[in-house]
Amino acid sequence: MPHLLPQIAHMAAALIEVPAAFAFNRLSQAEFVGGWALGSMGMTPVGGGVWVGHSLFDGAPAHVEIRPAPDLGLIDYAVGTAETRRPRIFIRVTPGPVTGRGDADCVVTLHALRSAQTEDARWTQTCIAHETEILLIKAQLERAYGEARD
Structure with a gap:
């Protein structure tokens, strides 16, 4: 089916x-997110639960609220300005067994x-x-997990 709307x-x-x-725990921590999120x-x-990071592209500030929902494996990242943020970025963490894998694996979807x-x-x-x-x-997750186990 052809796309009926722009992407x-x-x-x-x-x-x-x-x-x-x-x-899930690491992806809910602003300090960790600030190590991989190129825009913040x-x-x-x-x-007030708001964090600010800076874009590697243009140096612009990005204000972020991290809203984890552990029972859903969902993390909303509301992004924008100091005054206005919208939840346009989210991560789903799916445990390995849901996709036929073991407990030591997960699928992260951005x-x-x-x-x-x-x-x-x-x-x-x-x-x-x-x-x-x-x-x-x-x-970064695999390295952090390896370090935590050592």
Whole structure:
């Protein structure tokens, strides 16, 4: 079926060799997110559950609220300005057994929703960044888990 709408969402996923609970916990921590999120690197708290990081692309600040829902394996990242943030980025952490794998594995899926105001070039950048970020998430989670076990 042909696309009836312009591309309005993007998804990148990876099989991660860590338990789902470990992945979920780390992906809910702003300090960890600030190590892989290219649009909000080095996040620091600004108060009220809001964090600010900076884009590696243009240095612009990005304000982020992290809203974990552990019972769903879902983490919403509301992103935007200090005044206004929207939950357009989210991660689903799926335990290995759900996909026929073992308890030591999980699938992490990174989703982005395109706002009506996002220009094509910016959307392309976001999609390519997320393809890179899922690789960073995999590498950083697996390294952190290995270090935690040692």
